[in-house]
Amino acid sequence: MNLEDYKGIYVFIEQREGIIQNVALELLGQARKLADELNNKVYAMFLGDQITDQAQGLIACGADEVIVVDAPELKEYTTEPYTQAICQIINERKPESLFIGATTLGRDLGPRVSARIGTGLTADCTKIEIGENGEMLMTRPAFGGNLMATIVCKNHRPQMGTVRPGVLFAMDADKSRTGAIVNYQVKFNAAKFRVKLLETVKEDHNLIDITEAKxxxxxxxxxxxxxxxxxxxxxxxxxxxxxxxxxxxxxxxxxxxxxxxxxxxxxxxxxxxxxxxxxxxxxxxxxxxxxxxxxxxxxxxxxxxxxxxxxxxxxxxxxxxxxxxxxxxxxx
Ligand SMILES: Cc1cc2nc3c(=O)[nH]c(=O)nc-3n(C[C@H](O)[C@H](O)[C@H](O)COP(=O)(O)OP(=O)(O)OC[C@H]3O[C@@H](n4cnc5c(N)ncnc54)[C@H](O)[C@@H]3O)c2cc1C
Structure with missing residues (x-):
């Protein structure tokens, strides 16, 4: 396949207990801007259990199409089921680029997906822009923060990046926006699920992440x-x-x-x-x-x-x- 055959800017929509995280909306907002510049489309990958009713809100926040994978296997985040779901979508849809929040979850998921697909990943980006030939210019601090490095994924697709929460801007929700919602069926290979989540223990203090605090x-x-x-x-x-x-x-x-x-x-x-x-x-x-x-x-x-x-x-x-x-x- 030629690089030009890969289409669309894809965003992984991180949710926790069904609550869409701000970073996902920030990524959608930026993806919308980039897509408008490139005359491209924005696809939201929305994974979880019993989440479909929230898909419409993602269209209001910039998505042209929401690919919903609503499955009990995705109730709590563990690496393998999420990686399988995303890799199946990538292999079928051939995205041009894919962005994931650089949260604890995203920093686990991003590298696993990129390694399985066989593409590069720019981790912890602080800026994403478009280069002369329409390629993504992904910028991140390097050498202990002493310089900013702009990284291009020249020969592989999708161009993948994890992006820090709080550095991009969500767009104001526009309920008049229209788009498609697609329910995507993933064929899970449960034999490969090696991690079983037994219990989630929450700290009873510091409940609000500082990136979400007013x-x-x-x-x-x-x-x-x-x-x-x-x-x-x-x-x-x-x-x-x-x-x-x-x-x-x-x-x-x-x-x-x-x-x-x-x-x-x-x-x-x-x-x-x-x-x-x-x-x-x-x-x-x-x-x-x-x-x-x-x-x-x-x-x-x-x-x-x-x-x-x-x-x-x-x-x-x-x-x-x-x-x-x-x-x-x-x-x-
Ligand atoms: C690669 C790299 C990455 C880094 N990443 C980070 C990072 O993510 N976040 C970060 O914060 N730092 C980071 N640092 C460290 C950063 O350079 C500073 O050393 C650090 O931010 C200083 O913290 P501070 O302001 O609390 O302390 P100081 O610089 O020591 O400042 C203390 C201040 O308190 C004032 N002060 C003292 N007593 C009082 C008082 N009673 N009332 C009012 N004011 C008083 C002083 O006037 C002074 O301005 C990084 C450094 C490097 C090299």
């Missing part, structure tokens, strides 16, 4: 210690916010890596981002600069974080957190 209370080395984080927790509770941090505080063991904002953490875009005692190193700023409103508190008036903040307060973060919490608690 308000983030983020702390850096200036917060100092465990008590500093407890104070941030209290503020977060009054604001119905989530707590996140700079890498310095993750490395110091005060908070888990899943709460790290930045180049080697997560990219966030909340409505409101508090940066308490965070200097504003470029690797941190890369993960939060697109937040709608940034309020920074730092005792150093020359701290770089003030260059990206909408409101800057020069002062002791610990004192300000305490006063703010007291004031908000009184108001509530």
């Amino acid at each position: 308000i983030l209370v983020s702390g850096g080395r200036g917060i100092g210690n465990k008590e500093g984080f407890e104070a941030m927790d209290a503020l977060a509770t009054t604001l119905h916010a989530e707590v996140s941090a700079s890498r310095a505080m993750v490395d110091a063991g005060y908070i888990g890596h899943d709460r790290q904002v930045g180049q080697t953490g997560k990219t966030v875009r909340p409505d409101l981002y508090f940066a308490f005692g965070i200097s504003g190193a470029i690797q941190h700023v890369a993960g939060m600069e697109d937040s709608d409103l940034i309020i920074a508190v730092n005792k150093d008036k020359n701290a770089p974080i003030f260059q990206v903040s909408d409101l800057g307060i020069v002062g002791d973060a610990k004192q300000i957190i305490k006063k703010l919490t007291e004031r908000l608690e009184k108001q509530n």
Whole structure:
């Protein structure tokens, strides 16, 4: 088959417990833009159990066709059934490109699919553009984040990439959009299912992923210690916010890596981002600069974080957190 015979931009729609994840809508939004530029079509691959009734919403968010695989084998994510389903669709439909969210699930699924299909994968992209000949230019940080590498998959199809949550933009849902919904039957080879999910144990805290939070209370080395984080927790509770941090505080063991904002953490875009005692190193700023409103508190008036903040307060973060919490608690 010639490369030109491969058609369509495909997006893997990640859902958890039937809830479509933001990253899937962000990918759809970008795929729509790219497809319009290329005069191409957007296909959403929607896998799960009892999910078909949500397919229409994906058309409103940019898909031309939703390929639904609704099967009990896909109720909970495990690598093999999902890989089998996607590989069957790819082998039959021959997509030109395929994008998957670079979530824990996507980072497991993407490489497995690309290896089985025999194509390349650009992992953890932060940008996707179209090259001179219509090829995908997939950009990701390389060499420890010291440079950005743009990777092209020249000789194989689909061109595959996993893309970080929070770096692309979903389009506003347009209910007047029309498209097709196709129920796709996968022939599973259950003999190859080697992993059985016995139980899912959820942490009872940190339920909201920081990439999904509307308000983030983020702390850096200036917060100092465990008590500093407890104070941030209290503020977060009054604001119905989530707590996140700079890498310095993750490395110091005060908070888990899943709460790290930045180049080697997560990219966030909340409505409101508090940066308490965070200097504003470029690797941190890369993960939060697109937040709608940034309020920074730092005792150093020359701290770089003030260059990206909408409101800057020069002062002791610990004192300000305490006063703010007291004031908000009184108001509530
Ligand atoms: C390849 C690579 C990847 C990286 N990835 C990331 C990443 O994903 N995320 C990330 O965050 N970092 C990342 N880093 C690290 C980054 O370069 C910085 O070292 C880190 O962000 C600094 O964290 P910080 O701002 O908490 O600490 P510092 O830079 O030490 O800043 C502490 C700030 O607190 C202020 N302060 C001190 N006391 C107070 C007080 N009482 N009240 C108010 N302010 C006070 C100080 O003035 C200072 O500005 C990466 C580095 C490399 C090399």
